[in-house]
Amino acid sequence: MTGKRPSVTELIEGLRHGDRRTLARAITLVESRRDDDRRATESLLEAVLPSTGHALRIGVSGVPGVGKSSFLEALGTRLCERGERVAVLAIDPSSSLSGGSILGDKTRMTELARHERAFVRPSPGGTAHGGVAGHSREAMLLCEAAGFGVVFVETIGVGQSEHAVADLVDFFLLLVLAGAGDELQGIKRGILELADGVAVTKADGDGRARAEAAARELDGALHILRGGAHVPVWTCSARSGEGIDAIWSGVHAACAAARTGGQLATRRARQDAAWFERALDEAIRARFLGEPGMRSRVDALRLAVSTGSISPTLAARRAVDGEPRDGSA
Ligand SMILES: Nc1nc2c(ncn2[C@@H]2O[C@H](COP(=O)(O)OP(=O)(O)O)[C@@H](O)[C@H]2O)c(=O)[nH]1
Ligand SMILES: [Mg+2]
Known part of the structure; x- marks a missing residue:
């Protein structure tokens, strides 16, 4: 393996051989918050799932x-x-x-x-x-x-x-x-x-x-x-x-x-179901916050909550539904 950023194919190959340096690099990849790393992570995980x-x-x-x-x-x-x-x-x-x-x-x-x-x-x-x-x-x-x-x-x-x-x-x-x-x-x-x-x-x-x-x-x-x-x-x-x-x-x-x-299989199936819900929440949140203008809207509401000028529940609803049009609420 050469260079600083190994390809997904190189990672898969290295993992198959039990190489610890590759494992360390693969974990660094999954911990990354970069969008393109996320896609690489997904293909890596999909490829190794059977093993x-x-x-x-x-x-x-x-x-x-x-x-x-x-x-x-x-x-x-x-x-x-x-x-x-x-x-x-x-x-x-x-x-x-x-x-x-x-x-x-x-x-x-x-x-x-x-x-x-x-x-x-x-x-x-x-x-x-x-x-x-x-x-x-x-x-x-x-x-x-x-x-x-x-x-x-x-x-x-x-x-x-x-x-x-x-x-x-x-x-x-x-x-x-x-x-x-x-x-x-x-x-x-x-x-x-x-x-x-x-x-x-x-x-x-x-x-x-x-x-x-x-x-x-x-x-x-x-x-x-x-x-x-x-x-x-x-x-x-x-x-x-x-x-x-x-x-x-x-x-x-x-x-x-x-x-x-059979309890282990049941336990793991239950865990997978729980992880799906967690991952779904995260994905929905990420998609939502990725909408144009959404981050600044949420930041403004967060600030308003921290200064006590709006209740957290109302702020969350405003974040999702948008500001009321007539400005009355
Ligand atoms: N007497 C004694 N001290 C221990 C034992 N295991 C850990 N320690 C001490 O407890 C402290 C904390 O240990 P550590 O393994 O770092 O705890 P961790 O924070 O839970 O990971 C260290 O100073 C260790 O030397 C043990 O079996 N016997
Ligand atoms: Mg420790």
């Missing part, structure tokens, strides 16, 4: 500092050593605001990033909710097309991002820290409801007994919160390596059972 869908898709979420990157470094390295090809897509929706913990992530997964069977890709946060995760979905498909058998999507536990990620993966693993007292206090219930499994991190040294107590408490709480659904709770330490294999066996077994039992 996607075979990977295990695992979401890993939790508050900053819980140990997501360290966990993935430990687990990912093990899987690579067993012959698996592992991709990690780290999304940080806050990075555009905070300047990003992305760099920290990258340096923390150094061992994994260096492994010849691994691919580590930190993604900067975007502005649109759908935007961030939309690109992650496409990046995930590209990893699958490049022959990665396990794709991890790491995201920090804020707001909307984990909903989008849960809609992307076969198994959503929530990492939590052992706190003092009521373990549920610091964890948003909405996130617990999304989790397919929970792991209490940093179960080592002085923290070990605390982590185990927290896991027991969470286990009881999840039993009540989630009724019939069995949500496994583990403890682990990325530092000592303890518990990492047990988590993987559990995740792997759950995914295998869901595949055999």
